[in-house]
Amino acid sequence: xxxxxxNVVPEIPIAEKTKEFTDWITNSFSFLFDPIKEHFGxxxxxxxxxxxxxxxxxxxxxxxxxxxxxxxxxxxxxxxxIVGLWFIYNQGLWNQFIQTFTLxxxxxxxxxVIGVPIGIFMAKSKTAESVITPILDFMQTMPAFVYLIPxxxxxxxxxxxxxxxxxxxxxxxxxxxxxxxIRQVSKELIEASEAFxxxxxxxxxxxxxxxxxxxxxxxxxxxxxxxxxxxxxASMIGAxxxxxxxxxxxQRAQVGPGFVAGVAIVILAIIMDRITQNIDSKRDSI
Amino acid sequence: xxxxxxxxLSKIFGKNPVQTLKxxxxxxxxxxxxxxxxxxVGVNRASFSVNAGEIFVIMxxxxxxxxxxxxxxxRLIEPTEGSxxxxxxxxxxxxxxxLRKIRRKKISMVFQRFALFPHRTVLENTExxxxxxxxxxxxxxxxxxxxxxxxxxxxxxxxKPNQLSGGMQQRVGLARALANDPEVLLMDEAFSxxxxxxxxxxxxxxxxxxxxxxxxxxxxxxxxxEALRLGDRIALMKDGSIVQIGTPEEILVNPANDYxxxxxxxxxxxxxxxxxxxxxxxxxxxxxxxxxxxxxxRMREEGISSIFVVDSKRNLKGYVTADDASExxxxxIRDIREILKTDIPCVDKETPMQEIFAVIHGSPxxxxxxxxxxxxxxxxxxxxxxxxxxxxxxxxQNAE
Numbered sequence: 175x176x177x178x179x180x181n182v183v184p185e186i187p188i189a190e191k192t193k194e195f196t197d198w199i200t201n202s203f204s205f206l207f208d209p210i211k212e213h214f215g216x217x218x219x220x221x222x223x224x225x226x227x228x229x230x231x232x233x234x235x236x237x238x239x240x241x242x243x244x245x246x247x248x249x250x251x252x253x254x255x256i257v258g259l260w261f262i263y264n265q266g267l268w269n270q271f272i273q274t275f276t277l278x279x280x281x282x283x284x285x286x287v288i289g290v291p292i293g294i295f296m297a298k299s300k301t302a303e304s305v306i307t308p309i310l311d312f313m314q315t316m317p318a319f320v321y322l323i324p325x326x327x328x329x330x331x332x333x334x335x336x337x338x339x340x341x342x343x344x345x346x347x348x349x350x351x352x353x354x355x356i357r358q359v360s361k362e363l364i365e366a367s368e369a370f371x372x373x374x375x376x377x378x379x380x381x382x383x384x385x386x387x388x389x390x391x392x393x394x395x396x397x398x399x400x401x402x403x404x405x406x407x408a409s410m411i412g413a414x415x416x417x418x419x420x421x422x423x424x425q426r427a428q429v430g431p432g433f434v435a436g437v438a439i440v441i442l443a444i445i446m447d448r449i450t451q452n453i454d455s456k457r458d459s460i
Numbered sequence: 461x462x463x464x465x466x467x468x469l470s471k472i473f474g475k476n477p478v479q480t481l482k483x484x485x486x487x488x489x490x491x492x493x494x495x496x497x498x499x500x501v502g503v504n505r506a507s508f509s510v511n512a513g514e515i516f517v518i519m520x521x522x523x524x525x526x527x528x529x530x531x532x533x534x535r536l537i538e539p540t541e542g543s544x545x546x547x548x549x550x551x552x553x554x555x556x557x558x559l560r561k562i563r564r565k566k567i568s569m570v571f572q573r574f575a576l577f578p579h580r581t582v583l584e585n586t587e588x589x590x591x592x593x594x595x596x597x598x599x600x601x602x603x604x605x606x607x608x609x610x611x612x613x614x615x616x617x618x619x620k621p622n623q624l625s626g627g628m629q630q631r632v633g634l635a636r637a638l639a640n641d642p643e644v645l646l647m648d649e650a651f652s653x654x655x656x657x658x659x660x661x662x663x664x665x666x667x668x669x670x671x672x673x674x675x676x677x678x679x680x681x682x683x684x685x686e687a688l689r690l691g692d693r694i695a696l697m698k699d700g701s702i703v704q705i706g707t708p709e710e711i712l713v714n715p716a717n718d719y720x721x722x723x724x725x726x727x728x729x730x731x732x733x734x735x736x737x738x739x740x741x742x743x744x745x746x747x748x749x750x751x752x753x754x755x756x757x758r759m760r761e762e763g764i765s766s767i768f769v770v771d772s773k774r775n776l777k778g779y780v781t782a783d784d785a786s787e788x789x790x791x792x793i794r795d796i797r798e799i800l801k802t803d804i805p806c807v808d809k810e811t812p813m814q815e816i817f818a819v820i821h822g823s824p825x826x827x828x829x830x831x832x833x834x835x836x837x838x839x840x841x842x843x844x845x846x847x848x849x850x851x852x853x854x855x856x857q858n859a860e
Binding site: 369380385 | 640
């Protein structure tokens with residue numbers, strides 16, 4: 175009886191409409207998606223192959239040196255990087271590691287390139303902030319698996335849809351923190367830059383961005399971590415790398431290989447996390 | 461010619477500012493308007509002009525609108541109504557580009573909490589204004605270093621602001637403003653965040669600097685002592701309106717209304733009032749014309765025990781006492797020079813009262829106020845006490 179009230183409106187065909195919409199986008203923009211898929215796919219493959227050309231020992235040393243110089247010249251992180259990366263090599267996961275690294279790196283760079291300007295735009299416009307914030311909430315709370323579906327529709331399978339899904343999942347922190355960082359710059363500093371006759375761009379690049387840098391870097395760090403966490407999920411749509419090993423271990427219930435691949439991801443996560451954190455704190459300590 | 465002229469400048473914060481202005485015209489108070497409309501009256505039709513080379517102090521308690529007013533002058537806050545003329549051009553009619561030019565070339569600002577950029581060194585902070593103007597690196601570096609040397613920070617070029625003390629940070633703030641070589645300096649409570657000793661030191665330094673650079677300074681403060689020390693003229697603000705504009709003396713001696721009077725009641729007058737405000741017209745005799753008899757006669761008429769002696773050009777030559785004069789009269793001495801005493805306690809007309817105390821304390825005769833060796837007035841103990849008691853009839857006019 176009472177339930178009839180709920181049934182006044184028949185089921186709204188959201189799912190169907192979404193499918194229609196996605197199909198429409200897929201068809202209408204295939205002229206855009208296909209070249210992206212092809213060229214970007216080639217580019218990613220090229221990047222991964224280039225990194226694979228570097229002898230593992232050289233690669234490990236480069237990472238250790240970067241860790242050493244970004245991390246206030248302490249030896250903890252470099253040591254960890256050497257041991258950890260050697261372990262990955264030792265377990266025969268080097269190829270997968272490089273694939274994963276490439277995917278995370280490119281997804282992160284794209285997230286930052288897209289996210290920082292959006293964050294700046296949000297910080298400058300109240301309207302933009304009130305429109306974009308719920309979209310970001312939506313992007314972050316939607317289960318990550320859901321992004322895989324349109325990603326496949328647009329870009330097929332492989333690395334490109336993996337990057338696409340990572341992008342949607344990992345960009346919000348950079349946007350949010352950029353917005354927050356710029357809004358947090360003290361009013362007096364903004365006044366000072368304006369009182370001396372700064373243009374909008376001068377104010378942005380000489381005062382706001384440098385002042386917001388610490389906060390933005392925290393956002394970028396989060397973005398990198400989220401991109402990394404998408405690795406396993408993206409492997410479901412054929413993105414190569416460590417995630418695929420985890421996934422196949424899961425499907426065959428192989429505890430051992432699953433654990434090893436998981437540890438490899440953790441090692442990569444720790445190294446990338448610490449290095450991105452240090453890039454900023456190092457400058458502050460001078 | 462005034463370099464800055466402010467006419468009927470108003471700022472209403474909130475919605476429908478123009479309507480609120482009408483309420484102000486109807487004579488509603490700031491408080492009534494807040495209750496009725498929810499709008500805050502920041503500045504209420506302020507008008508004043510600032511002459512080139514003067515220090516113009518805008519003083520008021522917190523919430524009186526002084527910080528808003530100074531920001532209206534360089535349009536950091538957009539005025540609701542009125543006009544601001546800088547060198548005859550109306551700032552409020554300018555587009556962004558012209559406004560930027562004014563901010564870059566003519567008006568610099570010093571902030572209460574220094575507002576230094578923490579990510580830049582002292583030198584980089586100082587050259588910020590020039591960098592914005594795209595002055596070549598070598599040139600702007602040179603100008604910035606010069607400005608830093610002016611404020612005594614030539615040694616600290618590569619420090620970060622947070623490595624410096626508060627006083628030094630504000631010197632950097634001042635150097636940053638001076639590096640542009642602006643005509644006008646806006647100083648918003650520039651010394652208020654400093655502790656009292658440093659504040660006084662900075663005030664002295666600002667006055668010293670002003671001697672040589674002759675900028676036009678608009679200085680905002682809530683501290684009356686600071687206002688009186690620095691200001692050539694002072695504008696007193698209350699509830700967004702300017703209550704009185706005048707020299708420090710005018711404000712002390714002739715407060716425009718009860719509010720100003722209450723405000724200045726606790727001021728240490730001895731720091732502000734100078735010899736010229738408390739001196740009286742002197743009784744004198746002429747060295748060349750008058751003898752001891754005339755001197756004695758004058759003293760008897762006036763009921764005083766000593767009298768100053770001047771020559772025909774009113775140059776102060778000395779004084780004679782009644783005792784000496786009557787002695788000389790008995791001995792038949794004609795020439796006043798023989799009994800002339802020259803150990804006169806002298807002060808300049810700008811000498812503050814504070815310093816007159818010590819002089820007058822040890823002196824049996826009145827203190828002479830001298831300008832270019834000419835006697836322009838005398839100070840007796842009674843007039844010092846009267847001035848301390850705040851009697852306003854004590855003023856410079858008596859000496860004429």
